[in-house]
Amino acid sequence: MYELGVVHRTITRTPAHLADALARFGSATVHEAMGRVGLLKPSMRPIYGGAQVSGTAVTVLLHPGDNWMMHVVAEQIRPGDVVVAALSAECSDGFFGDLLATSFQARGARALVIDAGVRDVKALTEMRFPVWSKAISAKGTIKATLGSVNIPVVCAGALVHPGDVIVADDDGVVCVPRAMAEPTLDAATKREANEGEKRAKLAAGVLGLDMYGMREPLAKAGLRYVD
Amino acid sequence: MYELGVVHRTITRTPAHLADALARFGSATVHEAMGRVGLLKPSMRPIYGGAQVSGTAVTVLLHPGDNWMMHVVAEQIRPGDVVVAALSAECSDGFFGDLLATSFQARGARALVIDAGVRDVKALTEMRFPVWSKAISAKGTIKATLGSVNIPVVCAGALVHPGDVIVADDDGVVCVPRAMAEPTLDAATKREANEGEKRAKLAAGVLGLDMYGMREPLAKAGLRYVD
């Protein structure tokens, strides 16, 4: 359940060296390294292609059609943060545009992840302020109702605590809990280490069937080849 | 993030006198009494009409297409529980049918809330074992992958901790956190107290405009009447 009308000013962020290092692996590798949990729904899409970021989550809970708390969360942003905006009920309105993005960027935010809509996407693209959202909508919002800032939120089906690491790219958005950042970074690094070698082999025509030793387990499972 | 492969046998259930008392208010009143939070998505629908229950949550995290953990959670059910099944990714398969329902009912479960599909709905209806799900599907599942039991889960967009109270009826499903059960019960009781009186007035033709004193604020907001 959500605590309403509260702004937590003090949160424990994942150390920057961990939060920053996860960006280059991308959401797919980080998701694997986490054991396939923590992914936001695939309905969360980037407003422009090619952005790849990681950062520490500051969270905000919004109500449908009301973006008042977006101004409140702006003050809590520190350089390196990613704002994660959850909704108390489904809504596709445009909660965020170029003015808020200017403010967020000035405060050092790296991106916005929002389970609703945004607008001014042309300007946001020119500013290179990346947003992952479930909708784009010209429909604006009012400023009338209190939500909360820096409470745990459920965003696009995933639980996000303030200070967790967010990793986002063209494949989607993953949340890495603070306590998992270091082991996830280790696991991601290991996963990636031998990817180059694998890629070279596959490019040379070696089959995954052989490289991964799959022929025997497939045969055991009963796979039959027919000419 | 989810802890995988773990069964928590000891959970702190909301006291039965609180958990049981919430049923009669229904999900809409309880949701109001909570301050309009805690509702699962409206895509969660009952498989038959008219059921209205409350109980303490035992939770299970499932993977798409795999219902192995449903058998594990069965053992953790105590009389008065409602099983809440979350999925690590979207899936509409039928994870639950009449055999599992027989087992759940024998253990004392009052209902199942599952963010996926169920089957044997004719038999479940005859057994009067209520289920709230997002789909009905004849497609069965395998038993191959570990999830977890009695960890906090996100089910249909809502965060549910083991031991929280679940209230479900034809209008939907609400989760009341354990710490909120008592104040919510108080608030719901108060809400309901004067509903009878209001209903009588409205049935007699009194308008909400007058009963709630809305004419002045509407006029202040600028409402104009035109003939």
Next chain:
Amino acid sequence: MYELGVVHRTITRTPAHLADALARFGSATVHEAMGRVGLLKPSMRPIYGGAQVSGTAVTVLLHPGDNWMMHVVAEQIRPGDVVVAALSAECSDGFFGDLLATSFQARGARALVIDAGVRDVKALTEMRFPVWSKAISAKGTIKATLGSVNIPVVCAGALVHPGDVIVADDDGVVCVPRAMAEPTLDAATKREANEGEKRAKLAAGVLGLDMYGMREPLAKAGLRYVD
């Protein structure tokens, strides 16, 4: 575009003998009789089966998450009316429950058609107050923003003017413009006149192919039979 903050008290209703007479034909026949226009989207579903009504539209424009105007429209209801509630943007919240239904019923409303959600469906069913909606949701709404009453609205994709006839049953909801009510009633009556005869023939095993003289046009269109 919508005129906001206005209540039109005077509307020209379709005469009752026309509005009332359309109910028994049902939405499918009326839709045919209109030339296949005027149907609301099939996402509009009855909250319980078997209701079949017609009546004159009083309209209300609501904003997402705000049902204040439902109390305003209540005062404008006359016996024989059907309230048609449109939204300025998509929303599935529960805008209407048993208290409002008590008030609507007391004022003489026959039904509610709403392009959003409703709640207390068990009570509404027991009261036999029929509602066609696109969702059922326990989530309540606030009372903060002005919409309008008795302006033309777009509800579930169809344009509805105050005073038009609404016909609704298990198949859906149709809007018959006031000026079309009489010719539609005539056309529906004619359509139905020979349905009984057709049904008897078809029940006796006569094929539509023969009864409607379709064999020749099918052959001309190139239909080939293969053994």
Next chain:
Amino acid sequence: MYELGVVHRTITRTPAHLADALARFGSATVHEAMGRVGLLKPSMRPIYGGAQVSGTAVTVLLHPGDNWMMHVVAEQIRPGDVVVAALSAECSDGFFGDLLATSFQARGARALVIDAGVRDVKALTEMRFPVWSKAISAKGTIKATLGSVNIPVVCAGALVHPGDVIVADDDGVVCVPRAMAEPTLDAATKREANEGEKRAKLAAGVLGLDMYGMREPLAKAGLRYVD
């Protein structure tokens, strides 16, 4: 690819003793007995609850908004058939109502399965003519374009050949290819044989964990119990 404008009058139906015998197992058991293939999408829902049928498929390919071929397929129906209607593109119009149902029923059809909409559902329910469809819509159709009858069709994602067995109930719709009818019936019979015994044990409180011998494989997979 579809052959257009052709009616195949001669099809090889699954023998009636097989087609008829599958009904009582229901779609879930039959789907399991088939090895979890052949299921139509769960968006296919019955227009009323409780119907459970099986029969031999006669197929028809329709174009969006055009039900001309429904009259053509009527002539090809034999007692014990289930009409399976596929669409060449997505459409939710009402292709079928009480007149066609009267004709289908007179010809001996047991049900209609259609990947589109139907109407007159109140009358169809009273006639007890079961339909599984993806929509209900008052919107009628024209009669202008040729499709085909008794060609293989893709209906709601499943491939159906004329003469295959269709099994449908509250859980959904399964297609059993003619060649698979006998082994599927055998497998379904075996599945069901020990269900009664299992149900009794589970009702007595025996856990699936013990009855199915799951404790060891769960432990091997790494499941940990925590108090």
Next chain:
Amino acid sequence: MYELGVVHRTITRTPAHLADALARFGSATVHEAMGRVGLLKPSMRPIYGGAQVSGTAVTVLLHPGDNWMMHVVAEQIRPGDVVVAALSAECSDGFFGDLLATSFQARGARALVIDAGVRDVKALTEMRFPVWSKAISAKGTIKATLGSVNIPVVCAGALVHPGDVIVADDDGVVCVPRAMAEPTLDAATKREANEGEKRAKLAAGVLGLDMYGMREPLAKAGLRYVD
């Protein structure tokens, strides 16, 4: 209700100096300037990014799967128009491709807004003929049924009269009624006037909380800060 089979040749277009001037504000600002009404559903998306247009609406009502009237509307286009195509029922077929676009462009059309699908999007992109649609589909249509041209239509949930102004960009599509064009232009101009100043302040790190004087109303609403 729609008048079928009629082409209105004479419509009153919003004066060009108003219709043209709205383009540069974009859909979000225009939507705000209108009082947050007139927006088409956010499912209407541009087939390529970056286009931003305004123009006077010529409307066409189409039936699912039939684009005959697209050729009829072409003749009614004047330079500066935007064609607005509504459907009498939902359809995602490709009603429009590069040949029609060549014709529309030759007649002076600035864009197409269609509540259905289009095709040849690669060619349309190369031609720089912008389209806002709800789908892209290679599926073509027939030419068999009459709709109407230059009647009021409901397109993607919004009511559009011939001669209204359409404003469309990456954020969506707004319809400005003719009578509202001048006041909307004034309001949009005022909104934009102080946006530059605001942007500069926000970029310098000033918070919206201070710039908009939100701290006091937030405190009054009960917002609490916790360390």
Next chain:
Amino acid sequence: MYELGVVHRTITRTPAHLADALARFGSATVHEAMGRVGLLKPSMRPIYGGAQVSGTAVTVLLHPGDNWMMHVVAEQIRPGDVVVAALSAECSDGFFGDLLATSFQARGARALVIDAGVRDVKALTEMRFPVWSKAISAKGTIKATLGSVNIPVVCAGALVHPGDVIVADDDGVVCVPRAMAEPTLDAATKREANEGEKRAKLAAGVLGLDMYGMREPLAKAGLRYVD
């Protein structure tokens, strides 16, 4: 019904001169040339714009959340093939990424068409390996269950046999059965032949109404012009 656990090594591919020649016409023209059948659902979208390919289908049936068979199908790829991946039930997981794409590309595959999700889309875009899918998701899959290779499959609503031709571009994906490849190529060539002439006329301002001789049939159908 699907045959599970089988790999057909020998398939009859459409001759390369036919399969290759269809690419330049694109999916819309090929779909028309086929008589408007064979199109996969419009939910199948390219992961990047501008790709236009044709090739011979090698098919694979996958189970939700399991991409084991993707490695098995890789071995069956020959230069000029397009892999068509169908699912036994709906799933949006990311079944395919840059490593598999490297392998597919090394084997000579021209594209992947998959009725599920893919990931590593940034890398796939840089590699210029085109994919048409219904989703993008960072969520990976396991390798545990047997599907089949080179059996007939239903992919996004269309029936695809191994060896059929797949044509895909920004407008969507079409399957041309092997036996239809030659007549389809002929029909497409003819369609295209006079398109240049038509385009020139339309660009010069000639109306389709005149060029296609539509005025008379429109008048016969009852079209009225009103000033």
